[in-house]
Amino acid sequence: MQKWGLVGILSLLAACDVAQAPVVTGSDGQARIQINTSGLTCYNNRCLDINPAARSVRQIGNRTTRIPAGIDVSNGTVTPAEFAQMGTAASLAGGVGSGNR
Numbered sequence: 610m611q612k613w614g615l616v617g618i619l620s621l622l623a624a625c626d627v628a629q630a631p632v633v634t635g636s637d638g639q640a641r642i643q644i645n646t647s648g649l650t651c652y653n654n655r656c657l658d659i660n661p662a663a664r665s666v667r668q669i670g671n672r673t674t675r676i677p678a679g680i681d682v683s684n685g686t687v688t689p690a691e692f693a694q695m696g697t698a699a700s701l702a703g704g705v706g707s708g709n710r
Contacts, residue, residue, distance in 0.1 A: 629653075633686065641686035652689065655696050661685065668699035 649656040661682040
């Protein structure tokens with residue numbers, strides 16, 4: 610019976626969609642995700658706290674890390690591939706208590 614309760618809860622959570630960042634077309638004709646500088650930028654059900662001024666990115670529960678080299682966030686947009694690359698870097702930053710020993 611607990612299994613069915615868990616399935617119900619997971620179904621409910623899957624139905625709750627996060628607000629996705631607006632996607633615009635860049636001057637090169639490529640899709641670009643607009644960065645939300647006053648909160649989380651969410652795309653493809655992944656949310657990142659991106660700070661273009663500090664060139665930093667953070668995933669909820671993890672430490673802040675630098676935006677990977679080669680990703681230009683100065684115009685307030687990133688490509689979906691760049692967003693995924695920042696997400697990977699943010700995931701690898703580790704959470705609270707996972708510092709150097």
